Amino acid sequence: MSQATSLLALDEVVFAWPGESHPAIHIPHLSIKAASHTFIHGPSGCGKSTLLSLIAGVISAQQGRISFMGQDCAALSAAQRDQLRADHIGYVFQQFNLLPYLSVLENVALACQFSKLRKQRALSRSASVLEEARRLLAHLQLPDKQLQQPVGRLSIGQQQRVAAARAMIGSPELIIADEPTSALDKTNREHFMNLLMAELKHCDSSLLLVSHDQDLAQRFQQVVDLPALNLGGAHEPA
Numbered sequence: 001m002s003q004a005t006s007l008l009a010l011d012e013v014v015f016a017w018p019g020e021s022h023p024a025i026h027i028p029h030l031s032i033k034a035a036s037h038t039f040i041h042g043p044s045g046c047g048k049s050t051l052l053s054l055i056a057g058v059i060s061a062q063q064g065r066i067s068f069m070g071q072d073c074a075a076l077s078a079a080q081r082d083q084l085r086a087d088h089i090g091y092v093f094q095q096f097n098l099l100p101y102l103s104v105l106e107n108v109a110l111a112c113q114f115s116k117l118r119k120q121r122a123l124s125r126s127a128s129v130l131e132e133a134r135r136l137l138a139h140l141q142l143p144d145k146q147l148q149q150p151v152g153r154l155s156i157g158q159q160q161r162v163a164a165a166r167a168m169i170g171s172p173e174l175i176i177a178d179e180p181t182s183a184l185d186k187t188n189r190e191h192f193m194n195l196l197m198a199e200l201k202h203c204d205s206s207l208l209l210v211s212h213d214q215d216l217a218q219r220f221q222q223v224v225d226l227p228a229l230n231l232g233g234a235h236e237p238a
């Protein structure tokens with residue numbers, strides 16, 4: 001990787017939604033190191049999800065450079081970006097995005113179907129992908145009897161732990177979590193964050209978590225504040 005320890009780097013990144021005259025995002029510089037924990041905080045509508053979509057390559061910046069694992073993302077084809085994402089990024093979404101007709105184990109194992117690399121890594125730890133899913137879910141304290149059930153039968157807190165296991169299987173370099181605790185009460189939020197942080201130590205992944213919940217900040221080495229968009233639209237991280 002270039003930039004020695006930088007897993008992800010954004011430089012002078014500007015993005016405006018189509019038809020908008022003011023940018024939703026202007027990031028002069030943001031760097032995320034390997035195996036580090038970064039918290040992006042800001043009020044509703046400040047651009048957190050937009051920033052994550054830029055980093056994930058779902059949308060493209062009009063200006064600036066985003067590099068991930070030493071590669072300039074704009075120089076990659078759409079197919080190359082898709083593969084980079086599947087191999088090296090795990091996601092935990094606000095609404096989990098689990099497939100309700102699959103079992104808990106199958107939902108977790110699914111991430112390895114889109115990435116040979118993550119499958120190989122999972123197999124380097126366990127005898128099969130399903131076994132690795134089982135191991136991760138045990139660490140995240142999912143009761144054994146629920147592993148074969150459709151995810152729809154789980155509580156919200158349990159579904160969120162399944163989503164975390166799916167993001168972490170095959171040890172992607174970066175875990176992106178978009179408001180992962182917003183559906184949880186305070187006790188479950190603390191429990192989820194404790195389990196997530198403990199498991200991250202084992203897989204050496206970097207965590208990039210966005211939330212409006214400032215209470216989470218103390219757990220992170222790097223905190224970036226995205227202020228609310230002012231009337232001029234553009235903002236820079238504090």
Ligand SMILES: Nc1ncnc2c1ncn2[C@@H]1O[C@H](COP(=O)(O)OP(=O)(O)OP(=O)(O)O)[C@@H](O)[C@H]1O
Pocket residue numbers: 017018024042043044045046047048049050051212
């Ligand atoms: N697909 C889109 N097309 C046009 N504008 C959009 C789109 N998605 C988001 N925006 C606008 O971009 C700005 C930032 O939205 P974004 O969803 O990134 O904020 P957020 O900080 O993630 O909000 P929340 O915390 O409520 O999820 C908002 O003004 C929003 O209306």
